Amino acid sequence: MLARTPAPPYWAVVFSNQRTAADAAGYGVTAEHMVALAADQPGFLGAESARGADGFGITVSYWQNEADIAAWRAHAAHQLAIAAGFDRWYRCFATRVAYVGRDHLWDKPQADAPGQG
């Protein structure tokens, strides 16, 4: 689902990763928990996630500023998840911290929207 972020500027963390075949259940539970926990952190603006059948996934989380990103990274529960990621969940990953200067969100107009004719 698209993150309905506010007007730029804001920050993004692009987390691209290749899953191992290990521990699908444990990974699923923790991933869901991390999304819910991140949403409760100061400065969180939204997140988007996709993973293909080949196990390659991208999660992008959006934040008000860089300090929010550092605080979330240091969160104790997140640190445990990161350690498990190194230990068994990921074959490789990239984390990129980026400043979003402009964006464009687009929704397809509804042909049958009320008041459109």
Next chain:
Amino acid sequence: MLARTPAPPYWAVVFSNQRTAADAAGYGVTAEHMVALAADQPGFLGAESARGADGFGITVSYWQNEADIAAWRAHAAHQLAIAAGFDRWYRCFATRVAYVGRDHLWDKPQADAPGQG
């Protein structure tokens, strides 16, 4: 697959989108063509892409500078693809242009790598 980008800084375009059910074949052919064509453009540093079974996808392309992004956006073949995206491929999307100031790439050490003991 992870994009093996050079050391920051560089730029990223995060394209998040929800596919319609329409024209899977046409979309597939064009998407593949666009990836190959983008890779030939000046300043292209790599791209990553994932789409789940729900039709939500994220493609991140990496570029040396902002002018490279503008040139690729203006490319005639890309413009045709963008128009088809509005017309039939996407229910909604977001494009975000971001400056990547730092990154971290990690590969799981191979337990059986030569010279590891």
